[in-house]
Amino acid sequence: MSVPVCVLGLGLIGGSLLRAASAAGRTAYGYNRSGDAAAAASADGFEASADLGGVLARARADGALIVIAVPMPAVNSVLKAVAEHAPQCPLTDVVSVKEPVAALARKHGLDARYVGGHPMAGTAESGWAAGDAELFRNARWVVSVDSGRDPVVWKHVVRLALDCGSVVVPAESGEHDEAAARISHLPHLFAETLALAGARGGDLTLALAAGSFRDGTRVAGTAPALVDAMCEANADALRRVLDEALQTLTAARKALAGDSTAELTAAGFDAHQRYLRRGEKSAITAVSPGAPGWLEELRAAGRRGEALLTLPEERS
Amino acid sequence: MSVPVCVLGLGLIGGSLLRAASAAGRTAYGYNRSGDAAAAASADGFEASADLGGVLARARADGALIVIAVPMPAVNSVLKAVAEHAPQCPLTDVVSVKEPVAALARKHGLDARYVGGHPMAGTAESGWAAGDAELFRNARWVVSVDSGRDPVVWKHVVRLALDCGSVVVPAESGEHDEAAARISHLPHLFAETLALAGARGGDLTLALAAGSFRDGTRVAGTAPALVDAMCEANADALRRVLDEALQTLTAARKALAGDSTAELTAAGFDAHQRYLRRGEKSAITAVSPGAPGWLEELRAAGRRGEALLTLPEERS
Structure with a gap:
């Protein structure tokens, strides 16, 4: 063997x-x-x-x-x-x-x-x-x-x-690639986007950044060439997952026009709880x-x- | 005093x-x-x-x-x-x-x-x-x-x-509110969206999640009512910052149609480096x-x- x-x-x-x-x-x-x-x-x-x-x-x-x-x-x-x-x-x-x-x-x-x-x-x-x-x-x-x-x-x-x-x-290979887009490649694109949103606010904004910004941007510290290699090799799956995320954020933007974030935060919290419970699966x-x-x-x-x-x- | x-x-x-x-x-x-x-x-x-x-x-x-x-x-x-x-x-x-x-x-x-x-x-x-x-x-x-x-x-x-x-x-109050939208409220909306993207992939996807997903979704564990209270009170600034982030991600999506993420990762990495250096400011x-x-x-x-x-x- x-x-x-x-x-x-x-x-x-x-x-x-x-x-x-x-x-x-x-x-x-x-x-x-x-x-x-x-x-x-x-x-x-x-x-x-x-x-x-x-x-x-x-x-x-x-x-x-x-x-x-x-x-x-x-x-x-x-x-x-x-x-x-x-x-x-x-x-x-x-x-x-x-x-x-x-x-x-x-x-x-x-x-x-x-x-x-x-x-x-x-x-x-x-x-x-x-x-x-x-x-x-x-x-x-x-x-x-x-x-x-x-x-x-x-x-x-x-x-x-x-x-x-x-x-x-x-x-299956295709299932793996979609999962990787969801739990690794999309998080990298989001981290880069958040880092940009912070830096565009200037030094005052960066001086006020605390835990949510630190954690949300952590993987933006990865060498860009490594992130590109990962994301570009999985471009097909990442395009689909990014489109879905853009839909989620666009819906949130519409709800925010009515001053509400409740739909996104309720769904996001439930999703995160499901993630936290994932370890209970059997062998x-x-x-x-x-x-x-x-x-x-x-x-x-x-x-x-x-x-x-x-x-x-x-x-x- | x-x-x-x-x-x-x-x-x-x-x-x-x-x-x-x-x-x-x-x-x-x-x-x-x-x-x-x-x-x-x-x-x-x-x-x-x-x-x-x-x-x-x-x-x-x-x-x-x-x-x-x-x-x-x-x-x-x-x-x-x-x-x-x-x-x-x-x-x-x-x-x-x-x-x-x-x-x-x-x-x-x-x-x-x-x-x-x-x-x-x-x-x-x-x-x-x-x-x-x-x-x-x-x-x-x-x-x-x-x-x-x-x-x-x-x-x-x-x-x-x-x-x-x-x-x-x-x-100034307005500057504070825009900064808070950039370094706290937008990160919360992104964390919720990432948590949803992961959970939509199902149990296989969540089973494969590692550090980038854990950190990128951490604040989605906050009680939704608290996130809503923060974000909704700052809806004006958050709308502007979310629109800007949607532009960034939409541009990234266009670049990904050509299989490239290089523009976003280069800019995001530089922005993150600027954030890491923020502690050097004087009193x-x-x-x-x-x-x-x-x-x-x-x-x-x-x-x-x-x-x-x-x-x-x-x-x-």
């Missing part, structure tokens, strides 16, 4: 993954296009190289689980190399958007061995040096349950997520990867907010 | 003020319409009564600084009582909006003795029991520098703010209340983000 792990891309997420998989006792090695990052990883005691063909030849030889951990704009060229050097290896990724990566996997003929993933973890930092073996501890790691996923590859991906200390949330226990209907059952469980804490065969 | 303090309204803010003024060694007493709250304050060792006329008669007798600490909808009736029982007392308030309170003070003939105030402090809780003598420690307390303010009353209000541990930011030192141009000088200092840390006559 515990195949070697081959991490392609050693930035914050890939670098943390190489560390976490190693800490879990897995054989793990990595590639990074920049020789500096590969050298830094080697200096820290990890097996890392800037030779993509060589790393993939090793993955092919030892049947490693290949993890795509490069930014979205680099995914196409890396998948092309995977298709050339190691097309039979189980394949996953940790990119923040799932539909576009799945489409590229299909394009390169890698669909049958690909099961997408996304650990919901990160910091505003980037690069190998920012990595942390504990980054994924107690995080929610989305694993794809799109139609046609291979149950063996699926278990490889789930095992990796669990080994890194995460719990696994099963979701997924009755799933057998490969059995009839297994993907549909996992999809339904994910939609209920449930997560997988162990692999089924590990239970008594 | 240290006249008694008469607090009308013993909720979170008024109750904290009664405690803070007492802790600073000031003679302080209060009124609350609900006999329960007055009894609770008395049980905690403070002088509190549900007899408004009696409390105002005492304020008139001892020349107390009267502080209006009731919610905006109750301000009119309380000011009417002040005009009837204690029209010569120095008068201030701690209501979250300043233009509407100033207008009511004028209406009741109390303008000459009124200097508005607003401590930028609070929690999501409410009521006497939620009060805290330390609530105003290191907060920014806006004190009005509208034309025509009486320098003696102004110093009474500043002394109270400083006694409670705050620093004083001078601002106001050269002001003499009552001297020619004193209000204009204070307005200009407030617009530069400066604050008063002591009263001028207390310096060497």
Whole structure:
């Protein structure tokens, strides 16, 4: 079950993954296009190289689980190399958007061995040096349950997520992308807009800012290039969610013409209470990867907010 | 200089003020319409009564600084009582909006003795029991520098703010209200809208929510009635600021049609950096209340983000 792990891309997420998989006792090695990052990883005691063909030849030889951990704009060229050097290896990724990566996997003929993933973890930092073996501890790691996923590859991906200390949330790629737009990408656009609204008020306004402004703008401190990469890769879903939010705010503006905010605040408070209660969802226990209907059952469980804490065969 | 303090309204803010003024060694007493709250304050060792006329008669007798600490909808009736029982007392308030309170003070003939105030402090809780003598420690307390303010009353209000541990930011009522719309009321509407956007995604979406959603929605946990009271009292300014924010988001939506968020993220990041640097502003030192141009000088200092840390006559 515990195949070697081959991490392609050693930035914050890939670098943390190489560390976490190693800490879990897995054989793990990595590639990074920049020789500096590969050298830094080697200096820290990890097996890392800037030779993509060589790393993939090793993955092919030892049947490693290949993890795509490069930014979205680099995914196409890396998948092309995977298709050339190691097309039979189980394949996953940790990119923040799932539909576009799945489409590229299909394009390169890698669909049958690909099961997408996304650990919901990160910091505003980037690069190998920012990595942390504990980054994924107690995080929610989305694993794809799109139609046609291979149950063996699926278990490889789930095992990796669990080994890194995460719990696994099963979701279709499209559902993941819409969720990410709602709980991450829209909040980033709102934080940027609030920061602008404050600064446009000048120094007096900024001097009066307290907790609601501090928290509402916090993620506007993220490097713009990182926010752009996330949001632009998920532009389809983000457009839909932003349109919906614009409708909400436009309705609030109309109500405010009559001096009322009651409709928005009542609905927003209820929604926030629902969010605060989300932790009460139960764990997924009755799933057998490969059995009839297994993907549909996992999809339904994910939609209920449930997560997988162990692999089924590990239970008594 | 240290006249008694008469607090009308013993909720979170008024109750904290009664405690803070007492802790600073000031003679302080209060009124609350609900006999329960007055009894609770008395049980905690403070002088509190549900007899408004009696409390105002005492304020008139001892020349107390009267502080209006009731919610905006109750301000009119309380000011009417002040005009009837204690029209010569120095008068201030701690209501979250300043233009509407100033207008009511004028209406009741109390303008000459009124200097508005607003401590930028609070929690999501409410009521006497939620009060805290330390609530105003290191907060920014806006004190009005509208034309025509009486320098003696102004110093009474500043002394109270400083006694409670705050620093004083001078601002015109209209400037305060626009600033509050930018750094408090708009953030509340955004938090409600984000909470709704998350909940509309269902349990899967809420299960995946991490730090950006948690912080961006935090103040949606505030009781809707409190948010409504704040926002609706400041509806004029909030409409203008919300229109501006809708323009920003609509422009972002247009850019996203071309798959780009770069313009918004660059501007939002710069605005957030300016906010983070706001603490570097200097203290106001050269002001003499009552001297020619004193209000204009204070307005200009407030617009530069400066604050008063002591009263001028207390310096060497």
